[in-house]
Amino acid sequence: MNVLEPKAVIQSFERALDGALLNSHIYEREVGLNKHVYTSLWLDIERDGFRPAIYHTCQLQDRPHFSVISEVDLDDTVDLLYHFSLYTGELRKAIALVLRITLPKTDLSIPTITDIIPGAIFAEREAQEMMGVKVVGIPDDRRLFIPEDFPEGIYPWRRDETGPDKMLKVMPGKQGIQYE
């Protein structure tokens, strides 16, 4: 396996994405007595460049380790962060890679990656039910964690009117739903 330095990884993304790479940031931290550097790489990517970015990640390492998607409600937009481990299996060489896609709340849709990385199916199902993101082309769009009798159109991790606030029975300082 050809292991690239973090800076070279960013350059390779720049070449592969042709302007769809909006921003990049390298986080480094020294750990332990020997001051080993722990590296994580944060890349902001436009939605159009999302699938090419996933393809490119698979070019850097055949079958990269995909961990999870994390979702952040930022009032007007939703951040989706795809967490990868690049160069796993190599002693102290791995890079924590985060691909961020910012979606406007008016159009919360993102193509699936399960055709490239089948192990992403749970994360995509969770993103759909918890954040109300539409994953286009998902092979299995059932709910994962939320029970079937939970109302439609309420997304537990949202902070706007589609959030779960009115479902709450007890919450200090908040008006709960009235049960008969």
Next chain:
Amino acid sequence: MSDTVHKTSYMLPIGPVHPALHEPIRLDLEVDGEEILDVDVAAGQVHRGIEWIGMNRNNPVQTIYLAERICGICSACHPFAFVLAVEMAAGIEVPVRADYIRTIVAEVERMHSHLLWAGVAGHEIGFESLFFYVWKIREKVMDLTEVLTGNRNSKAMYQIGGVRRDITPDQLPVIRASLNVYKEAFDELKHLFLDDPTIKARCRYSGVLSTEDALKLCAAGPTARASGVPTDVRQDHPYAAYADLGVTAITPDIVTATVVGDTYDRIIVRLLEVKQSIELIEKALEAMPEGPIITEPKIAKLLAVLKKAEGEGVARVEAPRGENIHYVRMIAGEETLRAWKVRAPTYANLQVVPTMLKGQQIADVPIAFASIDPCMSCSNRAVVTNKTDNSVSFIDGEQMHAMSLEKTRRLNAELAGK
């Protein structure tokens, strides 16, 4: 109905609560006689919205306690990943001594978790004497946890910026003595698990996961390593003191020179990891420097720093069951976290269950499913729906366990006859 009359497969739901399943979860098996044709996993029976509480009610320090209670056994790896993520987001430094104490506590947890699992594995195939033996020696590691943390299980050691308790010189002989117990017992454990014909007969070629499938489905931890994927967060991107200690991912070919990716291989990996943990704790005790154990001991000051913090952090730790990842997003002026995402290793490993169980027999479900070490609960019933006439019958947990025992007895008789 005419098209279903000829269909020979049945639906067999196992769970949501069942002795073969460590946590409430439902496995819908499509079976043809004893053979499993397809599996669907229905999760979510114990989704408690812990992340929501961390995002809406608790401040980050209170959320550490919450993270500790995500899982009953992993009361070190969840807060560990959480504090690392918050430290990254808020830019908080950690003293080196704290890094070492964190590592030692995490390794003690791994020893405990693997021993607990080894006992359960014995129980699942009806090897009760092995179960009692392993759980008897597991007591020692719980005593060790109590010496280190004051509790047998909920460790409450991790704090943002360090740890809450120091390891004092008078604890060292106690720690070394309990490690020696396991060093002495290790050869016997290895012999009991790896040379026993019953265990070999039940676990060899059961629940096979190929290397390719493990990579494709993003399996984590011992489940991935047993399939020959040399991945371990402690090796790949070492955190805390692991960079100094040097960890190598354990794959089953160290013992058997081949990788099958079955339940037996998963036993090998976990057994060797107990030994690896002992060695890591010993190395860490040797190398541990003197110094402070926390950067900001005053909680009020720490909370003020955290409230002003703006940023995001992601941290991975190697939990006993595999890679555990936490993500946090902090916004300046907000007391709670804007976002907190937890992905426990079982989340990833559940995705491989259908692949592992396909083609297996129903009696293999308890041990094969338990071999990924999903987190634990207890049982009452499963429903068998007969598709041809829509009749419903019940297999309860005891009956399924009895089926597993029956298979062990049958194999034992065959082995004796050889």
